[in-house]
Amino acid sequence: MRNRANIFYSLIVLCVSGTSLWAQNKFAQLDMELPTPNSYRNASGGPGHAYYQQQxxxxxxxxxxxxxxxxxxxxxxxxxxxxxxxxxxxxxxxxxxxxxxxxxxxxxxxxxMEDFRSIKxxxxxxxxxxxxxxxxxxxxxxxxxxxxxxxxxxxxxxxxxxxxxxxxxxxxxxxxxxxxxxxxxxxxxxxxxxxxxxxxxxxxxxxxxxxxxxxxxxxxxxxxxxxxxxxxxxFGDYEVKITVPEDHIVGATGELQNASQVLSSQQRDRMKQAMNSDQPVMIVTQAEAEENEKEQSTGNKTWVFKAKNVRDFAFASSRKFIWDAQGVDIGSKRVLAMSYFPKEGNPLWERYSTKLVAHTIKTYSKYTIDYPYPVAISVHTNRIGMEYPMICFNGGRPEKDGTYSEGTKYGMWGVIIHEVGHNFFPMIINSDERQWTWMDEGLNTFVQYLTEQEWERDYPSRRGPARYIVDYMKGDPNNIAPIMTNSESLFQFGNNAYGKPATALNILRETVMGRELFDYAFKTYCERWKFKHPTPADFFRTMEEASAVDLDWFWRGWFFTTDHVDIALSSVKHYQLNTHNPEVEKAFQKKQDDEQVPFIKTERNKKDIPQTVNERDANIDDFYAKRDVYEVDALDKKEYEEFKKKLSAEELELLNKNQHYYEVSFENIGGLVMPLIVKANFADGSQETIRIPAEIWRKRHDQVSKVFVFDQEVVSLELDPLLETADTDLSNNYWPTRSIPSRFELFNERRNYENPMQRQKRLQE
Amino acid sequence: MSFAHSYYFAFAEIEYKPTEKRIEATLTASIHEMEDVFKSKKLVKKHLEGMSHSKENLKKIEAELGADFYLVLNGEKVLLKLLDFECTLEGKINFYLYRDEIVLPKEASFLVFKTLMKAYENQQNKASLIIGDHRQTIVFLKNSEKQKINL
Missing domain, CATH: 2.60.40 (Immunoglobulin-like)
Structure with a gap:
């Protein structure tokens, strides 16, 4: 729609009391929801002066x-x-x-009963x-x-x-x-x-x-x-003696205290090499492990481990274990990254596990705190992924013939990064998982995403990107729960406690706060609460205090409600300033009038009425009928000159710019308030993206408008062009309206019956 | 912890094209979860990613999917045909389904969507239905596996 308007517009303030009150709630501070700060946990989100914890x-x-x-x-x-x-x-x-x-x-x-229809x-x-x-x-x-x-x-x-x-x-x-x-x-x-x-x-x-x-x-x-x-x-200190069959290899939380009693001299030498190596060194090779499998000895051996300042202890033991290790520098310390796996894990495990452990503790140390422990261990077990201090158990098993699918590889990579990452959340930043799963799984999944992206460019991370949470969040909110729900009462554990919080943090980092502010605040939270017990309020408060960004609206929407994002670009009105130049304005008016679609009667009357009265009788038309309304006369020019004299130099410059004004209206359908990211595409192929903070919704939550000024005419507008806000309905994000192909249609367009190997074969022919 | 079940919605995007009298649907689920169910029914030995897309296999999968995902129009069960399936590196599997010569009655159109519900206690499914500019999103739970289409 194109409008022509005068320089000055009257402003209609849309302020309905009920709507305003409702909108206020979206941006209301979280004072009622969060516990009152006290001497144990202060208003900054840090430990208070009287903070204590047991040992x-x-x-x-x-x-x-x-x-x-x-x-x-x-x-x-x-x-x-x-x-x-x-x-x-x-x-x-x-x-x-x-x-x-x-x-x-x-x-x-x-x-x-219908769940048990088979004997099995x-x-x-x-x-x-x-x-x-x-x-x-x-x-x-x-x-x-x-x-x-x-x-x-x-x-x-x-x-x-x-x-x-x-x-x-x-x-x-x-x-x-x-x-x-x-x-x-x-x-x-x-x-x-x-x-x-x-x-x-x-x-x-x-x-x-x-x-x-x-x-x-x-x-x-x-x-x-x-x-x-x-x-x-x-937290506490552990000294643990583990007695197992003498041909077993044991990996555990902490440092081995009696290597000389349980390892051969060759194995001890290999350990020393590993500590100084940036590549994995085999401590027990596959051939040695396979030999070991045959023994089934009856004697026992006791392995002794010590761990300081850990919140738990776990271990793994088997005569099947292959074992490799490498050193990795974290701050001023050298940490030993290690893996224990049966031959069934190869070839994947020997190739990747220990390197993934080293990469994970290094990357997490960058975004959170320096990894403080002497060892970090990944143990292979089928299917599961589970974390404990310094040690975790991970799936990702190849086929028996030694082949593996790409999905198995990415699954194994992802689970190792995730479980090793749990050393930070919650093993060190010791939140209460029994109350709030998201505080460890959500934060960990977020840093897992960052770590995956540093492992391989465009790594296909399963959680983190905003567009992957859309299916979960859209639609009926009654059967999903807010993130701030106790761990046992969640619907859809993975989406709720892993995917949604990780996505929310990613949106904060990329869209709401920016990387610098987010990373600083996130690291501050980790530093404040390492080896302590944080709560949700401590996280929310620290992120705001360390960034000087009021995020209460964000926590409220993303963590305390089941609202979703669906913001529509509902209307666009195009304006240009009236130049008052009669040469310009009258020509513009003529063009507008000429472009008007004629009434149907006009065309038909041309045929049915060969001549009207005034066409036959020259005396009928007077001044009004004969004048050319598009003609520029001397008076028009004089008035224009007088108008210009009244303007300042700046006003005159603005008038001569011939800029395009677009009043764009946005409708909030989903309920979550989010920043507006608008991309304008111009006729010459150039583009401009404008990012508007979410606070534009602070007075009215359901509908807002914004005027954009461009030097060129816009051919199209896109809302959230990079899919960074988790908008659940993209069909209303475009002007002019754009049809969004369904997933079925997209598949049909790119459907290829050849598998990648068949294609490769054809290429070689 | 990861790799545990009940982690995903199975999700369906279903579009009805009235002029073509055709339904096109994409059913998305976790490969991991779907693979477990298919293995238990001996439809797949190893991984879904490596499963051949032969007509025979597609027929078997179509029948398996059809047991838990179908339309009920004017009281009659209407099964969808499986065009193909596709595994993504993000761990999801998409099944592409269609059916021609379909007229959706206004008052008596239902969707049944209980995929994975027998296998996983807390499974929930969600479907987005599209007819032209109209959209409807419906959640399917264990006690509400059949829902009315209101478009």
Whole structure:
């Protein structure tokens, strides 16, 4: 639509009281939603002057019985109460009780009979397995029994006297359990059995009674383990002795203390080489591992590990392990990146795993904090990906013939980067996973995306780019949950806790804040909360305080609601200034009138009425009928000269520029307010992109307009041209309207029946 | 943690072209999850990415998809035909489906979309329906696997 208008327009202020109130909510500060700052957590989002956290140190003797697949242990926990509170009792996590036959995780599963239509599904449904803890004793270090009570996946211990602020208590727990076969009962850890060589590969984690977090936010952590919300634990120092069959290789959280007793001199030499090498060095080769697989020795060996300032401990053990390592510089430290994998992981694992570990800790160190631990380990196990301090268990297994698909390769790369990345979130920046999955999975998936993009240009990251979250966010919001939802109550765990927060952070970095401001604020959050327990409010506040960008509207929309982005470019009006130059204006008017579509009667009357009265009678037409309204006369020219004399030099220059004004209206259909990114395409092929902050919606949330001034006439406008806002409906983002081809149509256009290898063959012919 | 299930919506984009009386649909799911289901039904031995696009295989997949994803028009079940499928490096699989000579009745058009729901407890599906400028997005849950098309 083209309009012609005068220089000065009256401004109509669209201000309806109800609408304004509603709009205010989108930009209202989060004061009501966030906890009040206090001496433990301050208003900046940092630890307050009275911040405290507890300390739990462990000394453990662990034993794997390879014949019975039983894990047993004795642990001495020394718990220090750094809080200002007197503790009448202590709570511990018994995560392994998830595998008890009567565990809540099974009882709360919603079932319908139609889910069990096959014998196989019923067999799986009725499979009974007791993998829960068998706690044999809880004693003081003197040997005196302590009173304890097991409440499902948690255990309360009652000390004889309450633990006063500043006091420590030591006690001993003896336990055992059957190690779960992951292929039968699942689980984040457990065993994998290899039928062909009759060997086991153990990935052992969440395997010992572990102290719960006690803090200023919720006192004792008191949420049962139901399977989705993982865990948070206090930091502490670990000394762990692990007794396994003597032909096993063990990788664990921490540094090996007795290499001379468990490794050959050749293996120790190779370790030294690896530390000084920037490429992986084999500590145990595939040939050696295959030889080892055959032994099945009956003797035992004890491996000793120490880890300082970690929030948990995990390990892996198998006689099948191939083992490689390389050094990587992080700040002023040299860290050992390592991988343990059976031959079934090759050729992928030998080629990539350790290099991925090294790349991940280096890249994460750039965006977050310097990796503080001496080792970082990736262990191969089928399918799962799970993280613990310094060690993680990762899938990505080639076919038995040694080939692998591209998807398997990218899957393996992605899972290793992701799980090694978890060292930072939440192993070091120790958020409470049982409450807020997004705080570790979301932040980690975001940095995973950055790390993948530094591994390979245009890496096909599964999560991070805005356009990948669109299908999840669009449509009926009733069956999705806000990101700020407890871990156990989420719908669509992956999209909600991984994909959406990672996308949101990516949008903040690329579109809302810019890379410099975002990266500085994000790093500030990581530095402030390393080796501490942050909450969502600490993250939100730090990101704002360190960037001087009010992001409350963004947190509110993306984290507290299920609104989606659908902003439409609803109308465009074109204006040019009235030059008052009669030569220009009258010619323009004539052109406009000539271009008018004639009425239908005009054409028909030409034929049906051969001559009108005034065409026959020359006396009918008077002055009005005879004048040429498009003629420029002396008076017109004089008035124009007088008009120009009244203008200042600047006004005259503006008048002579002949600029084009476009009043563009935007409609917010989805509810989420977002920046407006408008690209104008001009007739000469040039382009201009204008970025308008989201605050344009602050007074009215549903509709806004903006006037754009260009030197040239615009041929088309695009909203969000680089698909950076997660707009769920692109069909209303263009002027003139553009048809968006469906996915089916796009596929049909590029459909090619040749597979890449057939094409290559044809090329060579 | 990663690689766990119930991570994705299965998503369908369905366009009805009244002048051609044709339905074109793209069903998108996680390769990982779809592969597990296909393996359990012995439709694929290894990876979907490596599966041949032979007519025989397409027929088998078409039948499998059709059990959980179909239209009900005037009370009659209407299955879609599988043109082809495609795996993306981002871990998703797209199935391209169509059906000709279809007239969508205004009052009695339903879509059933329960793909992966038997295999995964928390599976939710979502469909975007397009007819010209009209769009409708519907969520499918375990207890609401059949939904009315209101376009």
């Amino acid at each position: 739990a140190d462990y000394k453990m003797d662990i034993r794997i019985d390879d014949k019975t697949q039983r894990l047993s242990g004795e642990e001495v926990i020394t718990y220090r109460n750094n809080s200002p509170d007197r503790l009448e009792f202590l709570w511990l996590q018994l995560d392994q009780n998830l595998f008890k036959p009567d565990s809540d995780s099974k009882l709360i599963r919603v079932e319908r 599904s019923l067999t799986r449904r009725n499979f009974e397995y007791d993998g829960g803890f068998k706690v044999e004793s809880v004693e003081e270090t003197s040997g005196r029994a302590m009173k304890y009570f097991i409440n499902k996946t948690m255990m309360r211990i009652d000390p004889v006297k309450p633990l006063e602020p500043g006091q420590s208590i030591s006690f001993k727990i003896k336990w055992w359990y059957h190690i779960n076969d992951r292929s039968k009962v699942g689980g984040r850890s457990g065993l994998e059995y290899f039928e062909e060589d009759k060997n086991y590969l153990y990935t052992i984690a969440q395997f010992f009674p572990r102290m719960c977090v006690y803090n200023d936010v919720e006192g004792w952590q008191n949420k049962q383990f139901l399977g989705a919300g993982e865990f948070a634990l206090p």
